[in-house]
């Protein structure tokens with residue numbers, strides 16, 4: 413597969429094995445882990461923070477990427493679309509990494525006017541060393557990247573923009589935070605990242621180990637969702653649900669075939685499937701899901717896994733059918 417990266421500000425279109433390069437890429441890389449708060453006071457762990465302002469920040473995403481998708485969903489649910497502007501890279505990740513495009517629902521780089529995402533990273537740091545990943549949150553005022561870690565970006569968007577956001581939506585209510593963090597850890601290891609560990613394994617043993625952890629966790633989630641509507645036991649979806657959703661919605665279309673996660677489809681799990689349908693049908697969410705980008709990206713970009721680059725036509729699923737989750741009365745409503 414083509415996997416490029418920047419080394420001291422130079423684009424390299426090959427991934428070097430760290431064994432053969434004496435661990436060259438293991439030295440610390442520039443990390444963008446800044447925060448945004450309503451008044452610029454430090455973030456939750458004392459991070460240096462910028463002040464929330466309208467029209468100051470710009471989000472770069474891929475519609476294919478599950479990590480970027482959770483940030484796009486948070487931006488939508490918090491009503492921040494007019495506050496934080498957006499670029500969408502083209503779905504194909506080739507020799508130059510992510511590139512901007514005007515075709516197929518992509519949105520060009522209207523802020524920095526770049527052709528490739530790595531040029532945006534170089535604008536922030538001309539000597540950048542590291543992967544060039546989406547999502548990226550850009551600060552137009554300081555002309556640099558605020559943060560490129562989706563787990564942090566969803567928290568920044570949830571709480572940092574209270575002056576501009578829909579504050580009736582809180583994806584991490586403080587009382588549920590311990591439960592959310594605990595679910596996130598399991599879902600990240602075994603599901604969100606689990607599908608990648610399964611699909612990118614290059615030994616039978618590693619593949620089978622990741623596969624088993626993935627399906628054990630899906631069975632556990634299926635069972636949990638048979639008695640509660642959402643993962644953290646809340647009466648509205650939380651961050652934990654949206655983090656699981658971005659993997660579930662890609663599963664039958666991509667991970668089941670392309671990543672060989674094929675013990676079952678999500679459609680084979682009645683509760684997980686109904687739950688996924690409810691979240692897909694949640695106001696504003698379906699428009700953040702683009703199966704052409706999702707399927708086009710994985711099947712054409714990972715040429716070691718799919719050398720013909722043929723994009724499968726299936727599966728044929730109707731995601732607009734009734735989800736039947738209303739039968740599970742959410743806890744707080746019942747009380």
Ligand SMILES: N[C@@H](CCC(=O)N[C@@H](CS)C(=O)NCC(=O)O)C(=O)O
Pocket residue numbers: 415416417474476477478479480509543544545546547560561562563
């Ligand atoms: N930890 C990052 C991971 C993001 C990530 O891996 N994004 C992928 C797309 S799904 C990417 O841009 N990969 C390009 C690369 O690694 O070269 C996050 O969650 O924000």
